[in-house]
Amino acid sequence: MKTTVLSTILLAALVTSCGGDPKPTNDAGPGLVIGGDGTEATVASIYQMPTPNELFNLVRDLAGEGQKRMLNPAGNVDRYVSLQGRAFNFGVYSTDLVFASYFKMNVEVARYYLTCKKLADGLGIASAFSDADFVRLEANLTRGDSLELISNDAYTKAYTKLQDEKMGPVLSLVLAGGWVESMHLLFRQIDGAGNNPNLMARVGEQKVTLEHLLDMMEPQAGDADVANTMMELTAIRDIYDQVNVKRVAHQGASTSGRMVLGDDVQMELTSEKYQALVDAVEDLRTRMTAPEDKSNS
Amino acid sequence: MNQIINSLLASAALLASGSAIGQYKCADYHRFNGDPSGDKRFSMNGQSKSAMVQVGKETELNIIIYRGQDYRISISHDEKILGEQLAIRLVEKIRVPHDETIEVITQEAVLDEQGNATGTTQEVKTKRKERLFNDEEKVLWDNTEHDMADEVEFSCTATKRIAVEVIAPGNSDAKPKKSGETNDIGCVGILIEHMPTPVLGFEPQ
Numbered sequence: 001m002k003t004t005v006l007s008t009i010l011l012a013a014l015v016t017s018c019g020g021d022p023k024p025t026n027d028a029g030p031g032l033v034i035g036g037d038g039t040e041a042t043v044a045s046i047y048q049m050p051t052p053n054e055l056f057n058l059v060r061d062l063a064g065e066g067q068k069r070m071l072n073p074a075g076n077v078d079r080y081v082s083l084q085g086r087a088f089n090f091g092v093y094s095t096d097l098v099f100a101s102y103f104k105m106n107v108e109v110a111r112y113y114l115t116c117k118k119l120a121d122g123l124g125i126a127s128a129f130s131d132a133d134f135v136r137l138e139a140n141l142t143r144g145d146s147l148e149l150i151s152n153d154a155y156t157k158a159y160t161k162l163q164d165e166k167m168g169p170v171l172s173l174v175l176a177g178g179w180v181e182s183m184h185l186l187f188r189q190i191d192g193a194g195n196n197p198n199l200m201a202r203v204g205e206q207k208v209t210l211e212h213l214l215d216m217m218e219p220q221a222g223d224a225d226v227a228n229t230m231m232e233l234t235a236i237r238d239i240y241d242q243v244n245v246k247r248v249a250h251q252g253a254s255t256s257g258r259m260v261l262g263d264d265v266q267m268e269l270t271s272e273k274y275q276a277l278v279d280a281v282e283d284l285r286t287r288m289t290a291p292e293d294k295s296n297s
Numbered sequence: 298m299n300q301i302i303n304s305l306l307a308s309a310a311l312l313a314s315g316s317a318i319g320q321y322k323c324a325d326y327h328r329f330n331g332d333p334s335g336d337k338r339f340s341m342n343g344q345s346k347s348a349m350v351q352v353g354k355e356t357e358l359n360i361i362i363y364r365g366q367d368y369r370i371s372i373s374h375d376e377k378i379l380g381e382q383l384a385i386r387l388v389e390k391i392r393v394p395h396d397e398t399i400e401v402i403t404q405e406a407v408l409d410e411q412g413n414a415t416g417t418t419q420e421v422k423t424k425r426k427e428r429l430f431n432d433e434e435k436v437l438w439d440n441t442e443h444d445m446a447d448e449v450e451f452s453c454t455a456t457k458r459i460a461v462e463v464i465a466p467g468n469s470d471a472k473p474k475k476s477g478e479t480n481d482i483g484c485v486g487i488l489i490e491h492m493p494t495p496v497l498g499f500e501p502q
Contacts, residue, residue, distance in 0.1 A: 042355065043355045043357055044351075044357070045357050046357065046358045048344035048346055048358065049361070050360070054343070054363060054491075058365060058493075208457060212361055216359070254452030256452055256495050258451050258452045261387065261437050261453055262389050262455065265456070
């Protein structure tokens with residue numbers, strides 16, 4: 001009893017010592033001014049990439065069915081040896097997983113979940129793909145909405161884990177793989193659905209996500225793998241930079257009645273520039289998803 | 298004695314876990330302290346984020362917003378440290394092209410009347426146009442012009458890169474640390490919600 005009382009007193013003393021008397025600070029708070037002179041150097045910047053489901057959700061109604069052949073073959077998963085290969089292809093496979101769930105490719109959802117889990121083990125983020133979640137996924141294979149939630153949840157967990165563990169270079173490569181695969185899947189959907197102008201417009205808009213990705217990767221540019229991948233992505237951005245962009249003030253209110261934020265933007269993506277983008281992205285994807293044991297032999 | 302040591306170890310573990318919970322709370326601050334929309338059509342966006350923010354230091358969350366979506370961005374924060382109201386801006390980041398004339402200096406061989414190299418070189422200045430890009434920022438919304446509102450709803454008609462910028466004034470009544478230092482770092486949660494832009498009214502026939 002005495003021991004318990006003693007330890008309680010000690011604990012109380014310890015907790016109290018962490019506080020101290022409340023003393024009002026004399027420091028006056030700064031003015032509420034953002035973007036004043038000289039602030040640029042001291043801004044703390046955080047970047048978030050949209051998860052692939054946002055794009056797939058927007059194009060799902062415009063596109064035809066998802067096809068297994070569009071995805072990176074799951075059988076290649078054991079053939080990525082280098083950290084760069086595993087990280088980039090984790091981004092590719094996890095995007096394929098989300099895509100499969102959005103296009104109701106139920107068998108592929110299970111297959112790509114296990115594929116991602118295998119690569120996640122190698123990257124030290126296995127906890128994002130738990131056995132319990134796989135059991136939940138199997139139980140929901142006939143429920144499309146649940147599959148979307150579970151696959152997106154797994155993607156988000158992996159993304160958060162990479163952020164929390166401060167695995168910046170790996171995260172950069174994963175996101176690069178995800179961006180390239182999203183573009184590849186969009187191109188394949190356009191192949192299937194014909195030159196749907198709405199889908200083509202989505203390709204044009206990916207310029208913005210690529211610029212965002214490159215900015216996000218910049219702090220990791222000291223890593224050789226990241227620098228190499230950035231160089232490849234910058235070459236794709238150079239193609240986008242040749243596309244004319246028109247910015248015009250939005251006329252009228254939004255159909256929802258909410259205010260419209262900023263200008264309308266029109267990308268004048270010609271078929272020539274579209275083809276140049278397809279060639280550049282597919283060339284990068286082909287090289288990056290090639291099994292490394294094969295290329296190294 | 299062993300019991301005392303065990304109790305102290307247990308107490309220390311309790312305090313350590315309290316600290317861990319504190320960190321956990323900041324990572325998920327927007328989930329637990331955010332004020333989600335009552336409109337059930339909104340769903341949480343994966344780019345939502347919480348972060349530790351220092352008083353007086355501008356912090357920005359860079360995100361992508363997609364054409365054809367309505368968004369709601371709401372911000373919650375630790376008022377005890379950061380003060381009652383935050384200044385918040387939504388800023389678009391744009392790569393703007395501009396053509397620049399660049400002077401290039403090259404060394405060229407000097408030729409004689411017969412077109413043969415004389416063995417000497419001369420500087421030749423040429424000009425060529427090159428397209429360069431500047432990163433520019435455009436303020437789209439500023440809460441200091443909207444009664445310091447901590448939430449905003451809008452429609453997005455073009456896919457954009459935006460930064461949610463916040464700066465905290467601090468709380469002059471904040472409790473200082475035992476060392477006497479002012480506790481000037483608190484948690485800010487940025488909750489982003491989205492939905493496909495709905496069409497209100499009757500569809501045209």
